[in-house]
Amino acid sequence: MNVLLINGSPHKFGCTYTALEEVAGRLNAHGIETTIFHIGNKPINGCIACYKCYESGQCIFGDDPVNECIELAKKADGIIVGSPVYYSGPNGYLCALLDRMFFMKEHNYNYKPAAAIVSCRRGGASASFDRLNKYFTISNMPIVSSQYWNAVHGNSPEEVKQDLEGMQIMRTLGNNMAWLLKCIDASKDLVPYPEKEERIGTNFIR
Numbered sequence: 001m002n003v004l005l006i007n008g009s010p011h012k013f014g015c016t017y018t019a020l021e022e023v024a025g026r027l028n029a030h031g032i033e034t035t036i037f038h039i040g041n042k043p044i045n046g047c048i049a050c051y052k053c054y055e056s057g058q059c060i061f062g063d064d065p066v067n068e069c070i071e072l073a074k075k076a077d078g079i080i081v082g083s084p085v086y087y088s089g090p091n092g093y094l095c096a097l098l099d100r101m102f103f104m105k106e107h108n109y110n111y112k113p114a115a116a117i118v119s120c121r122r123g124g125a126s127a128s129f130d131r132l133n134k135y136f137t138i139s140n141m142p143i144v145s146s147q148y149w150n151a152v153h154g155n156s157p158e159e160v161k162q163d164l165e166g167m168q169i170m171r172t173l174g175n176n177m178a179w180l181l182k183c184i185d186a187s188k189d190l191v192p193y194p195e196k197e198e199r200i201g202t203n204f205i206r
């Protein structure tokens with residue numbers, strides 16, 4: 001089993017990474033492989049609503065990390081998205097990546113356990129956390145929780161490590177995700193995935 005952890009900060013080894021690494025450490029301790037995918041610090045196009053991904057399963061923009069991230073997410077058993085807090089929201093480049101990653105009509109993230117984590121200096125953690133969870137709750141993904149809302153506080157990795165409660169929240173999240181992944185794996189021959197109705201889309205038009 002493996003979990004994809006998306007580092008949505010421009011800093012490869014910053015605060016968000018420090019939190020993700022703590023989660024990954026617990027997953028690894030339970031025998032689960034992890035990949036930390038850094039979105040980088042180059043521009044990431046927003047979705048242009050061309051709907052081409054509906055046909056091809058790929059985004060038409062091939063010059064940024066989105067398609068690579070989609071391929072990793074399809075192969076992963078669980079997905080964790082981490083972001084720094086920018087003005088009480090996630091990093092805009094990360095939102096651009098996630099918009100395009102989740103807009104795929106036939107994406108394969110259904111029933112993969114997911115979680116968001118955020119890193120802030122002082123405020124806006126809950127709002128950013130809520131925003132990231134929206135991607136999962138529209139995608140049939142079970143959300144893994146922890147003992148508190150998943151946030152660490154600090155302006156540098158050293159400060160984040162001093163946030164003892166935040167780091168414990170990350171470890172609990174890793175343990176909880178490992179537990180759920182093992183439950184799903186153990187029951188795969190016993191409990192079928194839920195039946196899905198054909199999707200109804202009404203657009204609020206009679």
Ligand SMILES: Cc1cc2nc3c(=O)[nH]c(=O)nc-3n(C[C@H](O)[C@H](O)[C@H](O)COP(=O)(O)O)c2cc1C
Binds near residue numbers: 013014087
């Ligand atoms: C443009 C920008 C906006 C920010 N807005 C907030 C904010 O609203 N609340 C907050 O607590 N920290 C804010 N910060 C600080 C970062 O969220 C914080 O330092 C974070 O831990 C950095 O994570 P990183 O090292 O992974 O990039 C902001 C930083 C930047 C660059």
